[in-house]
């Protein structure tokens with residue numbers, strides 16, 4: 004009976020409070036958290052959500068270096084996205100600069116700030132998924148909790164597992180090519196021939212694997228059972244409530260500040 | 272009950288039938304050993320029985336092959352199959368999950384699954400943690416895993432829609448001698464109560480002779496022999512020998528060379544540590560010396576690190592510590608530099624050589640044949656190395672034709688290497704390396720999956736290459752191979 | 768009497784292979800779609816740096832020319848459908864690619880999934896338009912363009928593009944759709960042909976007719 008725990012052992016990284024949630028919940032929460040940000044384009048709601056998110060991550064003991072590593076590229080990307088909005092956003096209010104299609108106005112600058120914050124929020128929300136990314140547990144959750152078809156979920160899982168083997172295959176293939184006397188070609192050409200060969204190899208293995216799965220009774224009419232239970236618990240409910248609260252807070256702040264702007268509104 | 276009447280299958284894109292004119296009946300609970308030459312269609316029969324051969328556009332079926340009167344594709348799950356290639360059957364990322372996978376598909380209740388997983392892993396002697404990644408298993412360990420998965424599905428308490436059928440395709444080909452006994456006994460326990468029908472394909476008759484009731488021999492057109500073990504072996508020995516069956520008690524026709532002692536070493540190691548990651552060394556402090564012109568054979572249990580050592584000696588894997596050294600006669604010219612500028616050439620260290628240096632000096636056959644194939648036709652595959660050496664075309668053609676003949680692959684010259692049978696793939700991969708006749712040849716399990724005839728020709732080829740003064744290192748579990756070629760023997764023991 | 772006969776027929780049927788339908792997903796379809804999805808995800812991930820550099824610079828400096836680089840991100844849809852040829856294949860492969868790209872870590876986070884869905888849907892519609900019977904180059908190009916349309920539409924909301932001027936939107940539309948047709952549809956078709964010629968797609972209709 005104790006053996007039921009197997010297959011769910013955590014990877015080497017120190018567990019965070021997020022790990023108490025089911026992987027499916029984490030995916031769902033990431034989606035849920037993105038919705039209030041997506042429906043409005045304003046800086047108040049985005050900033051509120053950003054603060055909530057970081058507060059939650061820190062409270063859940065997500066290591067700060069990890070957080071920094073994940074968000075660093077965003078600091079590079081977000082300004083560029085903002086510039087685009089500043090230059091081509093629909094003008095409104097005072098116009099500061101105009102040249103051909105470019106118009107910089109009060110309104111486009113405000114939008115640019117919103118876009119900047121928005122990219123930060125949406126990008127960093129993916130941190131919640133880290134560690135929940137064990138494909139086996141995710142598949143267990145998708146099939147048992149969301150009731151997606153087992154055939155689809157497990158077939159996909161088996162295919163996806165090969166990504167873990169790509170690196171290993173790449174090395175073996177490099178060794179084999181070296182042994183066959185065709186390993187001396189230029190670096191770029193070798194990269195592309197090997198990448199293609201790797202794809203061919205993966206498909207070939209996938210084809211065989213499908214046969215092996217059927218040979219073990221997969222895909223038959225019989226109702227399937229699950230060796231690893233995937234359940235929802237108190238942590239999942241708590242996560243849901245916190246996320247809903249953060250979403251409500253950010254929309255509420257925007258409404259209160261009067262900056263709320265539904266993306267569908269076609270303003271002047 | 273399994274009934275075959277005039278059954279045959281031809282793979283799409285192949286002119287010849289893989290099997291044809293097969294007639295037999297197997298009762299529930301019977302135990303059958305299916306024999307036949309390499310390429311006779313044994314794996315094809317098992318795949319058909321499991322219902323995984325594919326639809327009408329993947330091949331042509333003729334005659335009937337039925338399980339209790341039904342086409343195998345309609346009773347999927349009744350038949351469990353352990354396929355020939357252990358590498359391609361790993362479904363999930365962890366050992367425990369992978370064994371449980373089949374049980375889940377059978378609809379077993381959860382509380383029954385995990386005890387079964389433990390029992391099955393114990394039975395095949397795969398003693399690793401349940402959350403061990405399946406990717407980091409040796410060839411033999413993967414084979415044990417595949418068998419454990421099938422055993423767990425077919426444990427005696429399985430309530431299923433009719434008695435189960437267990438098909439095993441060369442289940443012991445990659446196992447060490449102790450493992451063969453262990454696995455055979457485990458399978459014996461599963462079929463002990465006669466509720467499970469057993470079909471085993473294997474070239475070595477002696478392992479299974481005591482367990483099975485009956486032998487069926489596949490020939491080129493239909494069944495060559497069918498009957499109780501002792502009777503068939505006694506009455507039809509000559510036909511069986513002609514078809515490549517390893518008839519127990521009949522020794523193979525080859526004998527060892529007279530060995531001249533005290534050869535000088537061609538390659539040696541200095542305090543070598545092998546492995547894939549620095550944190551998990553596989554072999555430690557190895558002092559190995561390979562005598563020039565002799566055949567060195569490496570043996571040892573599954574997972575002991577034989578393949579890892581072989582790849583390191585061959586200059587493919589980087590040593591984790593220590594060095595591999597090569598005698599001056601084999602070293603490349605120090606000035607002759609390849610384009611691979613990232614490695615600085617040390618002529619005595621094969622890991623720093625270029626791919627072209629290796630080609631004429633050290634050739635390697637991997638344990639997994641498929642890893643090595645780079646072309647779309649068998650013929651092209653054999654020519655790859657010769658092309659890299661800039662041989663003229665007519666000479667390449669001659670050499671390739673010669674090899675095809677020796678390897679019994681002439682009829683498959685234009686086939687895709689990946690569609691060959693297990694034994695054919697093995698011969699081809701050995702052939703690709705022998706083609707360029709490097710001075711030192713490293714062979715990882717060169718004879719698995721061979722029938723008696725192809726085995727003899729393959730070993731003869733190795734002997735011929737030795738006679739040319741070349742040096743050979745082989746990793747093997749094959750006792751017959753050891754008898755002929757263990758001129759120098761290295762035993763690798765598992766490090767705890 | 769009639770009852771007897773149908774029973775008889777049903778019994779007879781049991782000795783023939785289980786029926787398969789052209790649209791039903793086999794296990795091998797699912798597994799290979801997943802493999803293709805992961806492969807596309809890796810391509811996306813690589814393109815996330817190379818392509819994105821172009822995309823963002825062009826986007827910032829020019830009105831909408833950034834779309835030119837976007838096509839490669841739509842590859843999953845056309846490629847998946849050209850190889851698997853089952854309803855839903857375009858969505859599935861593109862979506863898995865997006866998931867992989869997001870999990871490996873990119874700047875779009877969870878919205879990558881929405882993009883994958885929209886782009887896959889766009890490509891899927893093109894094939895559905897031809898009742899999943901035509902997989903030749905023109906349809907592949909159309910599917911790539913469809914994926915571009917899907918992406919463009921989604922970004923009206925997710926990137927707040929609705930708030931940008933009509934000139935920007937028109938240019939961005941043109942570049943995205945053309946880039947999709949060429950880099951997703953065209954490249955997808957080439958890749959399918961190359962794969963078919965290695966014999967690895969023998970278990971698929973696309974492999975048996977040479978990928979077109």
Ligand SMILES: Nc1ncnc2c1ncn2[C@@H]1O[C@H](COP(=O)(O)OP(=O)(O)OP(=O)(O)O)[C@@H](O)[C@H]1O
Pocket residue numbers: 282283285289290307308309310311312313314315316355683690691692693694695720
């Ligand atoms: N997928 C395939 N496509 C085309 N031809 C195939 C395929 N698999 C096997 N064949 C061919 O069918 C014939 C029978 O193959 P099969 O694998 O059944 O042989 P086998 O008796 O199991 O041989 P071995 O002992 O070497 O494993 C061989 O000639 C082989 O080349």
Ligand SMILES: Nc1ncnc2c1ncn2[C@@H]1O[C@H](COP(=O)(O)OP(=O)(O)OP(=O)(O)O)[C@@H](O)[C@H]1O
Pocket residue numbers: 171406407408409410411412445447547548553571572573574575576577578579580638
């Ligand atoms: N690619 C790999 N990455 C990491 N570890 C590996 C890898 N391949 C093998 N190992 C580990 O290294 C050890 C030695 O493996 P190796 O393949 O050398 O064994 P072997 O002696 O050849 O066994 P076999 O007879 O089963 O082929 C095993 O314990 C295995 O778990």
Ligand SMILES: [Mg+2]
Pocket residue numbers: 313314315355440692693694
């Ligand atoms: Mg076989």
Ligand SMILES: [Mg+2]
Pocket residue numbers: 409410411577578579638715
């Ligand atoms: Mg080995």
